[in-house]
Amino acid sequence: MRTLYRASRIVTLSHPAMGEWILVDGRHVESVGTGDPPEADLTIELPGTTIVPGFIDSHVHLTATGRALMNDDVRAVTSKEGLLDLVRKRSEAGTSPVHLEGFDESNWDRPDLPTRAELDGVGAVPVVLMRADGHISVVSSPVLADVDLAGAEGVETGEDGEPTGRLTREANRRVSVWVESSYERRLVEEFQLQGAGLAASRGVTAVHEMSMDLADLEVLLGHRQRLPVDVSPIPATLSLPESMERGFVAVGGDLPVDGSIGAKTAAFVHPYEDGQELGELYHDDDTLAEFFHAGHNAGLQVGVHAIGDRAIEQVLKTWERVYLALDSRERRHFRARRHRIEHFVLPSADQIERAAMLGLAVSIQPAFDRFWGQGGGLYEERLGPARAMAAHPIRTMLDRGIEVGVGSDSPVTPLDPMLAIAALEGNHEPTQRLTRLEALKLHRVGSARLGHQDVKKGALEPGRHADFAAYDEDPLDVSSTEGLRPVLTVSLGREVFRT
Numbered sequence: 001m002r003t004l005y006r007a008s009r010i011v012t013l014s015h016p017a018m019g020e021w022i023l024v025d026g027r028h029v030e031s032v033g034t035g036d037p038p039e040a041d042l043t044i045e046l047p048g049t050t051i052v053p054g055f056i057d058s059h060v061h062l063t064a065t066g067r068a069l070m071n072d073d074v075r076a077v078t079s080k081e082g083l084l085d086l087v088r089k090r091s092e093a094g095t096s097p098v099h100l101e102g103f104d105e106s107n108w109d110r111p112d113l114p115t116r117a118e119l120d121g122v123g124a125v126p127v128v129l130m131r132a133d134g135h136i137s138v139v140s141s142p143v144l145a146d147v148d149l150a151g152a153e154g155v156e157t158g159e160d161g162e163p164t165g166r167l168t169r170e171a172n173r174r175v176s177v178w179v180e181s182s183y184e185r186r187l188v189e190e191f192q193l194q195g196a197g198l199a200a201s202r203g204v205t206a207v208h209e210m211s212m213d214l215a216d217l218e219v220l221l222g223h224r225q226r227l228p229v230d231v232s233p234i235p236a237t238l239s240l241p242e243s244m245e246r247g248f249v250a251v252g253g254d255l256p257v258d259g260s261i262g263a264k265t266a267a268f269v270h271p272y273e274d275g276q277e278l279g280e281l282y283h284d285d286d287t288l289a290e291f292f293h294a295g296h297n298a299g300l301q302v303g304v305h306a307i308g309d310r311a312i313e314q315v316l317k318t319w320e321r322v323y324l325a326l327d328s329r330e331r332r333h334f335r336a337r338r339h340r341i342e343h344f345v346l347p348s349a350d351q352i353e354r355a356a357m358l359g360l361a362v363s364i365q366p367a368f369d370r371f372w373g374q375g376g377g378l379y380e381e382r383l384g385p386a387r388a389m390a391a392h393p394i395r396t397m398l399d400r401g402i403e404v405g406v407g408s409d410s411p412v413t414p415l416d417p418m419l420a421i422a423a424l425e426g427n428h429e430p431t432q433r434l435t436r437l438e439a440l441k442l443h444r445v446g447s448a449r450l451g452h453q454d455v456k457k458g459a460l461e462p463g464r465h466a467d468f469a470a471y472d473e474d475p476l477d478v479s480s481t482e483g484l485r486p487v488l489t490v491s492l493g494r495e496v497f498r499t
């Protein structure tokens with residue numbers, strides 16, 4: 001089945017740079033051209049539109065994205081009392097456990113979180129409240145009784161020695177897995193479909209799924225072909241056998257080496273501005289070295305989440321140590337593997353240089369800069385103006401030759417590539433800004449390279465996947481891309497979204 005799409009302009013991000021029609025055969029692009037189009041079984045006229053290659057979001061949590069669509073009310077909350085009201089409403093409606101995710105107390109007038117005692121005061125229902133970045137949860141007593149937290153770090157205790165209900169690190173992770181496993185399989189599939197549907201409606205045709213839980217990922221793989229976007233799964237596990245048995249080619253992904261700036265758990269060399277904390281490293285050097293070394297030797301692409309300069313240092317030091325232990329043949333293949341660091345928010349100039357030397361790849365989330373990196377924003381409040389100013393040095397990374405891909409970390413920030421483009425153009429630091437074309441390329445070609453999909457995706461040329469979106473306004477010409485939405489999205493030759 002050959003389908004011809006005719007538009008005013010087709011931006012290929014390849015050579016030639018522009019076309020007027022694109023011929024699709026099954027899952028692939030057969031040709032792109034100008035002038036008289038070839039014969040086709042079906043012709044789709046899209047007059048006045050611009051077709052561009054589909055965006056590739058290099059960092060998505062699909063299940064949580066789908067769930068977030070049902071949690072608008074949580075994000076809208078502006079106080080502890082507001083959260084407690086929602087807990088009351090949900091528990092009165094018979095929901096159990098009550099799972100509210102997406103609050104961000106850094107935007108509240110008073111950033112106090114509810115305590116375990118206050119949650120218990122609402123009733124006997126198990127309650128899990130989760131911060132927008134997923135790095136803090138607050139839980140009620142029935143949750144503490146039900147979840148095995150033996151030996152887990154991150155259980156905060158009060159002056160009386162009893163848990164306050166506030167959990168970080170391993171304790172937070174175990175509670176996340178526990179509450180997520182309370183959803184029926186059918187519902188988890190529905191969340192994933194909704195998350196992937198949202199992606200398609202935003203012109204995204206492929207995502208790198210940063211799975212935090214293997215059970216959840218099993219569900220995803222069970223209906224992968226039905227999803228409207230192409231999914232590359234990356235499990236956040238240290239267990240290589242589990243990953244290899246399932247045929248994954250990449251491992252680690254969003255596996256946290258430190259936490260988040262919002263939760264004050266991202267690890268820094270110097271203390272946070274508003275306290276004495278240095279943040280936390282979640283793994284010792286040897287554990288990480290063994291994981292990197294074994295993963296590399298197994299032929300996998302290995303990734304981790306690292307935000308603060310101390311976490312980035314641990315990751316770089318560990319990779320340098322692993323690299324030195326490789327024989328010359330393995331060293332030759334090292335760069336080509338494109339081992340990944342997710343976020344890489346506050347690297348020093350020296351760290352950027354060393355990442356470039358090693359050939360590590362970086363997955364950035366430009367919307368972080370938009371929401372938290374601007375003057376007077378969360379980074380400045382937590383880290384002081386000098387460090388906040390140095391965050392997200394994207395232009396420097398590209399200049400040093402680092403491979404960079406672009407993602408949203410949805411639902412942490414919206415699954416919205418046009419927002420990411422605007423954020424890349426409007427970096428808080430003018431010398432780090434990208435041009436429109438650079439930004440559009442990075443979100444496709446750059447992300448494709450991070451996923452080792454650069455032969456198949458990122459540009460529109462013969463033999464590549466038919467992944468593209470059509471817009472009424474030309475994304476290269478509009479004054480701001482913010483809010484721009486496609487009228488049609490095609491992923492692997494399938495029409496997956498249409499207005």
Ligand SMILES: [Zn+2]
Nearest residue numbers: 254305342343
């Ligand atoms: Zn992360």
